[in-house]
Amino acid sequence: MNLDYSPEEQKFRDEVRSFIQANLPADIRDKVKTGGARGGKEDIVRWQKILYEKGWGASSWPEQYGGPGWNAVQRHIFDDECAEAGTPMQLPFGLKMVAPVIMRFGNEAQKSHFLPRILSAEDWWCQGYSEPGAGSDLASLKTRAIRGTDAEGEHYIVNGQKTWNTLGQYADWIFCLVRTSTEGRQQEGISFLLINMKTPGITVRPIIMLDGEHEVNEVWFENVRVPVENRVGDENKGWTYAKFLLGHERTGIAGVGRSKAALRRLKSLARRQQGDNGKPLIEDQRFRDRIAQVEMELMALEITNLKLISEEDKAHAPGPEASMLKIKGSEIQQTLTELCMQALGPYALPWLHDGQDLAGSSQPLAENFAVRDTGTSGSYFNTRKTTIYGGSSEVQKNIISQMILGL
Amino acid sequence: MDFNLTEEQTAIQDSLKRYLTKDYGFEQRRALTKTPLGHSAEAWATYAELGILALPFPESAGGLGGNAIDTMLIAETLGASLALEPFLSTIVLSGSLINEIGTPAQRDTLLGGITQGTLQVALAHGEAGARYATNHVATTAKKDGAGWSLSGHKAVVLNAPSADKLLVSARTSGSAFDANGVSLFIVDAKAAGVTVRAYATQDSHRAGEVLLKDVKVGADALVGSVNQALPAIEHAIDRGIAALCAEAVGVMAALNAATLEYLKTRKQFGQPIGKFQALQHRMAEMAIATEHARSMALLAAVKVESADVAERRRNVSAAKAYIGQSARKVGQEAVQMHGGMGVTDELIVSHFFKRLTVINATFGDADHHLGKFSDSLLAA
Numbered sequence: 001m002n003l004d005y006s007p008e009e010q011k012f013r014d015e016v017r018s019f020i021q022a023n024l025p026a027d028i029r030d031k032v033k034t035g036g037a038r039g040g041k042e043d044i045v046r047w048q049k050i051l052y053e054k055g056w057g058a059s060s061w062p063e064q065y066g067g068p069g070w071n072a073v074q075r076h077i078f079d080d081e082c083a084e085a086g087t088p089m090q091l092p093f094g095l096k097m098v099a100p101v102i103m104r105f106g107n108e109a110q111k112s113h114f115l116p117r118i119l120s121a122e123d124w125w126c127q128g129y130s131e132p133g134a135g136s137d138l139a140s141l142k143t144r145a146i147r148g149t150d151a152e153g154e155h156y157i158v159n160g161q162k163t164w165n166t167l168g169q170y171a172d173w174i175f176c177l178v179r180t181s182t183e184g185r186q187q188e189g190i191s192f193l194l195i196n197m198k199t200p201g202i203t204v205r206p207i208i209m210l211d212g213e214h215e216v217n218e219v220w221f222e223n224v225r226v227p228v229e230n231r232v233g234d235e236n237k238g239w240t241y242a243k244f245l246l247g248h249e250r251t252g253i254a255g256v257g258r259s260k261a262a263l264r265r266l267k268s269l270a271r272r273q274q275g276d277n278g279k280p281l282i283e284d285q286r287f288r289d290r291i292a293q294v295e296m297e298l299m300a301l302e303i304t305n306l307k308l309i310s311e312e313d314k315a316h317a318p319g320p321e322a323s324m325l326k327i328k329g330s331e332i333q334q335t336l337t338e339l340c341m342q343a344l345g346p347y348a349l350p351w352l353h354d355g356q357d358l359a360g361s362s363q364p365l366a367e368n369f370a371v372r373d374t375g376t377s378g379s380y381f382n383t384r385k386t387t388i389y390g391g392s393s394e395v396q397k398n399i400i401s402q403m404i405l406g407l
Numbered sequence: 408m409d410f411n412l413t414e415e416q417t418a419i420q421d422s423l424k425r426y427l428t429k430d431y432g433f434e435q436r437r438a439l440t441k442t443p444l445g446h447s448a449e450a451w452a453t454y455a456e457l458g459i460l461a462l463p464f465p466e467s468a469g470g471l472g473g474n475a476i477d478t479m480l481i482a483e484t485l486g487a488s489l490a491l492e493p494f495l496s497t498i499v500l501s502g503s504l505i506n507e508i509g510t511p512a513q514r515d516t517l518l519g520g521i522t523q524g525t526l527q528v529a530l531a532h533g534e535a536g537a538r539y540a541t542n543h544v545a546t547t548a549k550k551d552g553a554g555w556s557l558s559g560h561k562a563v564v565l566n567a568p569s570a571d572k573l574l575v576s577a578r579t580s581g582s583a584f585d586a587n588g589v590s591l592f593i594v595d596a597k598a599a600g601v602t603v604r605a606y607a608t609q610d611s612h613r614a615g616e617v618l619l620k621d622v623k624v625g626a627d628a629l630v631g632s633v634n635q636a637l638p639a640i641e642h643a644i645d646r647g648i649a650a651l652c653a654e655a656v657g658v659m660a661a662l663n664a665a666t667l668e669y670l671k672t673r674k675q676f677g678q679p680i681g682k683f684q685a686l687q688h689r690m691a692e693m694a695i696a697t698e699h700a701r702s703m704a705l706l707a708a709v710k711v712e713s714a715d716v717a718e719r720r721r722n723v724s725a726a727k728a729y730i731g732q733s734a735r736k737v738g739q740e741a742v743q744m745h746g747g748m749g750v751t752d753e754l755i756v757s758h759f760f761k762r763l764t765v766i767n768a769t770f771g772d773a774d775h776h777l778g779k780f781s782d783s784l785l786a787a
Contacts, residue, residue, distance in 0.1 A: 135746050137675035164747050210750050210757035276540040276775070278584070286774050341768075345538040346563040348768040349608040357615075358568070358605040365604065365616050366535040366562060377609050381761065384742050385750045392746065394685065 003303065005077075013077045020085045023050050029086045039088025041124075041170050047088045048121035057119045058095050065103060065111070066119050072312040075252075076305070083257030093166070094118035094125035098175040100248055101192065101241050105233035114173075114194070126168035128176035128195070128219060129242070131161055136395050138177070139186045139239065143221060145178035145193060147228070147235075154228040156180070156193065158201075158221045164389070165217045168204050171197045174219065177242055180235050192238035194230040201225075209385075211378035212353065246391075250322035253390070254305045254329035259298055262336040266291060269343045269376075273368055281343055290342075294335045301328050320403040323396040330386035330393065341380040344369065348377050410705075412480070420480040422457050426450075427488040433755045436489055440611040444569060446491035455524030460498055464506055468518045475646065479653040479708040486657025489755075489762055491612055493527055493566040499650045500565075501528035501574050504591070504643040508631030513593065517572070529570035529596075531561035531617045532640055537584070539771040541641050544589045546619065548577035554625040555579075557592060557600075560618050565769075567615035568605035570596050575619065579634050591636035592628045599623070610765040611758070638716070645723045648770050649707040652730045655766045656704045659697040659737045662759040666690065666741045673746075686744060693740055696733040703729045717786065724771075724779035731773025734763040 005013065028043045039047070051057045059075045061067030070078065099118050102110050117123040134141040143160025158178055168174065174195050181189030195202070201224040206214045233241055270282040270291060281287055308321055341348045347369040355362045355374050364370050387393045401407045412420075431450060439447050454460050462477050464470025478499060485494055502521045505513055505528070520526025537543035546559025557577050567573065573594045581588030594601065600622035605615040631639055670681030670690060680686055707726035713719040738760040742749035749756050767773060 130747070133674075135675060140675070208752040210752050210761065212752065274536050274538055276538045276543075278537045278540075278543065281538070286778060290774075341764075342772060342774070344768075345772070346533060346768065347535070349563050349614060349765055351607045351609045353607075358607065358613075361604065365606075366560070368535055377764075380764070381609070381757070382750070384739065384760075385747075387743060388746055388750065393743075397685075 003306075005073075009073055009077060012074055013081060016078050016081045017085070019054065019056075020081055020087060023054070024085055024087055028088060041167070043088045044091055045121045045124075048090060051090070052120045057121075058099070060096065061099065061115075061119075062103070065099075065115050072309040073306075076256075076309050079252060080257040080260070083261045086261070091121075091124065091167070093127050093175075094123065094173075096252075097127060097245060098125055098173075098194070101175070101232055101245060104244060105192075105237075105241050109229065110194070110232065123172045124167075124170050126165050126171035126174050126197075128162040128165060128174045130164045132163055135164075136392060138242075139190070141177055141179060141190065143176065143178045145180050145191060145226070147180070152227075156191075156226045156228065156231070158193070158195070158224040158226055160221050162219045162221075163207070163216075165204070165219045166215060168197070168217045168219055169206065169214065173197060175232075177238050180238075187239040189236055190238040190242075191235050192232040192241045193226050194232060195221075195224065195226050196230075199224050199226070209382060211382045212351075213378075213382065215382075247319035247322075250319075250325070253322055254301055254325035255333055256298070256302045256305050256329070259301075259329070259332050259336060262333070262340070263291075263295060263298060266294075266336055266340050266343065269340055269373070273343050273345065287339075287343070290339055294332060294339065297328065297332050297335070301325070301332060304328075320399050323391075323399045323404075326390065327387075327393050327396050333386050334380075334383050337376075337380040337383040341377045344373065344376055347373070350374070351377070412476070416477055416480055419458065419462065419477065420484055423454070423459060423481060423484045424487075426453055426457065427484065427490065431488045431490060433489075433758075436491065436611075439491055440607070445607065445611075445613040446493065446569070450490065451492045451524050454492065454494070455522070459494070460524050461522035463498060464502065464518060464522055468506055468514055469522045470518075475649060475708040475711050476705075478646070478650055479704060482650040482653035483657035483660075483704070486654035486762070487661040489610075489658070489758055493529070493569065495647055495650055495654075496529045496566040496570070497521055497527045500530040500643050500647045501572075503646050504530065504574060504639060505593075505630065507642065508591070508636065508639045510627075510630070512627065513630060517593070520571075526572065527566065527570045528572045528574060528593075529564050529567045530574045530640075530643065531564045531567065532574075532576045532644070533562050533564075534560060535562045539775045540584070541644060542586050542589075542637060543584055544576050544578045544637075545583045546575065546577045548579050548590055548592065551623060554623060554628065555592065557594065557619045557622040557624060560616065562616060563614050564603075564617045565612070565614050567596070567603045567617050568613045572596060573601070573617060574630065575617070576636060576640055577619075581634075586637050588634045589637040589640070590633050591630040591640065592624050593630055594619075594622060594624055594628065608765055610762040612765070642716075642719075644770055645711050645719060648723050648727050649704070649711040651766045651769060652700075652704040652707045652726045655730050655734045655763055656697065656701045658759050658762050658766075659693075659700060659734055662737055662741045662756065662763075663690075663693050663697055665756055665759070666693065666744050669745055669748075680744075689740055689744065693737050696737050700730045700733040717783065721780060721783040724776040724783070727771060728773045728776035728780055731767040731776065734767060735773070738763040 056068050058067055059078050063069045131141050145156040145158045176193045177190050178193050179189050180191040201222040203220040205218045207216045209215055271280050273281040275281045275284040352374045458471055461470045462473035466472045505517050548555040548557050573596055575592050575594050576589050578588050579590040600620045602618040603615040608614050671679050673680050703726040707723050710719055710722035742760050745756050748754050
C-alpha cells in the first residue's frame, strides 16, 4: 500500500510541467486564471493544436489513433498539471465522447475520417442528447429519424429539437441520439447519428445562462438529411453506445485538478480580503474552518479517484463507482465557488458585464476587488449546473442505489 | 401574544400586491433592468400614491404612523415580485435615519420629498477593508470654515446611481475602528467632488462606489450630533436588515410556489416528478425552512425598535443568520429541482435565487450574524 507517486511518475510530472510552462501562451494562461476554467473558442483550439503537435492531443486514446500511450495514473497527472497551470479545457465532446464511440462501434471510413480531425481541432464537436421533454429521462427522446432513399443514396430525414447543447454555436459536427423506431422499448429504438452542422434545416438558438453567458443552445432539426454512412454502428443500437460512454473513462469526472486550482485561489482570496477587524479573512476561524472542511472533502475525493484510476487499467473498469466521483466532485466545485464569493463580502454584489461598470470603465472598483475577482459571483451561479448536467446528482444516486447497493 | 394583522395593514399589503401582480410581471421587470434608470419611475409614483412610502413615518413628518410590521409586509410583497425600486435605501435606511436624528429643517426639507416619491436618498456608510464591520469608517470630514470637507470611498452603496442625495458617514475624530467620532452628512449626489461609479448588482438592482474628493458641505449638512452618529446609523442598518429578512421571506415563498408547481407538472419517466419521494421530502424541507424564516422575520420586525440595543442587535442578527441559511437552502434546492431550466436566465427561478444570494451578502452574511449572535451568548 503506497499513496506516493513513484519516481518514474514524478519524472513524468516534471516533464509535463516543463512542457506546459514552455508552450502554454502567456496570454491564454492569464485569461484562464482570471476568467475561469474555460477559455474562449480560439484559446481552446490554439491549445489543442499545441498539444496535438506534441502528440499529447488525446491522453486517453489508443496509440493506433494518436494517443501518447499513457496509463491511467499518467493521464491523471497530466490533467492535474494542466489544471494547475491554467490551461484552457480540452473540448470533451469530440475527444472523450464521440471519439471512443467511433473507435469502438464505428467503421473504418468513420475512424479514418473523423478521428484525426478531432485530434487536430479541425472539427469542433457538440452533443445532441437532451430534449425539452427528455432530460433525466433521456430514453424518452423524440427527435425522429426516418430512413429513405433518393438519387443521392440512403439517408435519414431528421426532425426534432435538442437542448442544453454546449458551445454548439461554434460546432462543425453534432453527434445525436435519434429515434429510428417507435416499436418496443424506448431504449431499443434509438440510433447514433453524426450530423454536419452546416446541413440545411439546422437552426441553433442561444440559451442564456443565469450569469448572462451564452454557453448552451437549442438545436432545431427541420427535415435534415443525414447520409446513412453517418450512422455509427447498427440501427436501433444507439442506446447501447451511449451507455458504453457512461462506463468508459469516467474518472476524470471528479475534476480534482480543477478543484485543487480553485482551492488555491480561494486561499489566496482569503489572504487578500479583510475580515471585520481589518485583518486577513483567513484569520477568521469560522471562515477558515469552511476552507478546511472543503479541503478535507477534496483530499478524500482525490484518493478515491486515484484508487479507481489504479483499477481502470486492470480488467475491471469502474462504472457505477464513477457516480460517487461525479456527485462529490460537483458538490466540491460548488462549495469552492460559493466560498470564493463569500470571501468577497459586500463585493459579491457588483455585476460587471465584460468587466465594466455602467459607464464602460474597467478600472478596479476597489483595492480588494481586482479585475480577476469580477467573475467570482458569476462562477458561483454558473456552477449550480454541475449537480444537474452529465446525469444529475439524483440520477447518480439512483445508479449507486441500484447498481452498487442492489436496492 | 397577538399574531393578527390590523385591517389597515392587510389592506395596504393587498393593494400593493394587486398592483404588482397586474403591472409588475417578470417580463416587465426584465425590460426595466435594461433601462438607464434600472427601475420603474411609474411604480415608485404608484407606491407613493398607495401611501407605501409614507407608511413608516410619523404623521407629524407627513407619514402614516406605521411601524416595523408594516415595513415587513411591504418588503415581503415587494420581494415576491422582485421589485427593483429603492424602498430599502430611500425609505427604510435613509428616511428612518433622517427622521430619527435629522434637524427639524432637514426633516421638513427631506421627508416630504421622500414620502411623496420625489426624492431618492442613498445611505453611504460601508467601506472596503473591513468586510461587514459597521464601526469601520475611514472616510474623513475635515472642518472647513463653518462646514466640512469630505474625502473617502464608500463601497457598494445601494441605489447610489439614482439617488438625488447621499447620507454619507465620515470620521470627524478618532481612528478608523472607533465607535465614537463618526458623523453623518447629507450631500448632494451632484456636488463637486462626488463621483458615483454605477453598476448593476447580481440581482439586477443598482449600486455604486461613491468617491468623495474634498467635497465641501455647509454646517447645515450635518445630520445629528458631531462624532455621535454611529448608534443611529447602526439602528437604521438594523431596520434595513429586518426589511431584507422580510423581503427574503417573500422571495422564498414565491420560489416554493414555483417549485411546487414544477414538481406537479414536469413529467419524466411517465409521471410528474413530484411523485418521487426524494423530491417530496426535499420540498417539505423547503416549506419548513420558509415557514420558520417567516417567524424569524417577524421576530426581527418586532425587536428592531426595542429600546434595549443589545436585545435589538441579538434578535436582528439571529434573524439575518437564520434567514441567510434558509434562503440559501431554498434557493439552491429550487434551482436543482428545476433541472436545466433552473440555471437559465429565461426562467424566473434563477432570479429569485440571485436575489436571495444578494440579500445574504448585504449588511452581513449568515456567518457574520451567526458570529454576532454567538458573541451575545457570552454576555448572557
